[in-house]
Amino acid sequence: LAKTTQPISMDSYEGQEVNITCSHNNIATNDYITWYQQFPSQGPRFIIQGYKTKVTNEVASLFIPADRKSSTLSLPRVSLSDTAVYYCLVGDKATGYSTLTFGKGTMLLVSP
Amino acid sequence: DAGVIQSPRHEVTEMGQEVTLRCKPISGHDYLFWYRQTMMRGLELLIYFNNNVPIDDSGMPEDRFSAKMPNASFSTLKIQPSEPRDSAVYFCASRPLGLLTGELFFGEGSRLTVL
Numbered sequence: 001l002a003k004t005t006q007p008i009s010m011d012s013y014e015g016q017e018v019n020i021t022c023s024h025n026n027i028a029t030n031d032y033i034t035w036y037q038q039f040p041s042q043g044p045r046f047i048i049q050g051y052k053t054k055v056t057n058e059v060a061s062l063f064i065p066a067d068r069k070s071s072t073l074s075l076p077r078v079s080l081s082d083t084a085v086y087y088c089l090v091g092d093k094a095t096g097y098s099t100l101t102f103g104k105g106t107m108l109l110v111s112p
Numbered sequence: 113d114a115g116v117i118q119s120p121r122h123e124v125t126e127m128g129q130e131v132t133l134r135c136k137p138i139s140g141h142d143y144l145f146w147y148r149q150t151m152m153r154g155l156e157l158l159i160y161f162n163n164n165v166p167i168d169d170s171g172m173p174e175d176r177f178s179a180k181m182p183n184a185s186f187s188t189l190k191i192q193p194s195e196p197r198d199s200a201v202y203f204c205a206s207r208p209l210g211l212l213t214g215e216l217f218f219g220e221g222s223r224l225t226v227l
Contacts, residue, residue: 034214043116043203043218044155087155091214100214102147102155 004088009107018075020106022088025069031090033064033071034100038085044102047086048073075108083110114138116219118204124225130192133222135204136185142209145216146179146189149201161187173198194226 006022024033032051036044048055050062050071061074075082087105117136125131137144145160159169164181172179176195181187191198201223205216 032214041220043205043221044216045218046213046215049213049215089214093212093214100216101157104154 004090004101004103006086006088006103006106008104009109011109011111012078013111014079015077018078018082018108018110020073020075020086020088020108021070022073023070024088024090027068027090028092030092032093033062033068034089034091035060035062035073036087036089036102036105038087038105044087078108078110080110080112082108084108116204116206116217118202118219118222120222121220122223122225124227125194126227127195128193129226130190131194131198131224131226133189133202133204133224135187135189135219137187137204137206138208138217139185140208141206141217143207144181144187145205145207146187147203147205147218149203149221150199155203158189191224194224196226199224199226 004022004024012018032049034049035047037047038044048057048060048062050064052064055062063072085105085107087102089100091100119134143162146158147155148158149155158171159179160167161181177191179189201221203218203221205218207216
């Protein structure tokens, strides 16, 4: 299973862009990169997924370099409500992503 | 859609007692997952089912833990006997077979405290 490494915590201020980088050096050819967000007392919530290059949706952007050994989740103009734990995961689409491993994630604290 | 429903939301019990956590997945979802979350270990996969059949239970801590899925709309996670180190938030998640993304749909969790 591909292991991911991401910072334990990050701090930011309202209105700033936040970039959270995750490394996954032994990612497999069939693995996709998935990011989740978790608020206190709630279950994790899917944010975005990608395989290579760049993916953008209404919530975030995901940048994946050509070697796919890392990825960066970009949150534009964060607000206080973006304070949460963010998880980077890799998983094989062919297995239904059944091997997703969450770990401890990155605790993002957004201040006024 | 009601989402994944878990019960109870909170449970406080004494060491040695049996604990049963329940999960109702989203209708039509083929996969069901049980996760445990603690400060020390983060979010860990305990077991997952595909079409009611347990596929991988390698994350189940020990024989005190057992999980069943008697039908497509119901699953239980049982701890017998419970111990203080089992205190955690237990999440259930489900997903449909044909979904192209790695999206799991999580319930709100069951917070277990074993005294």
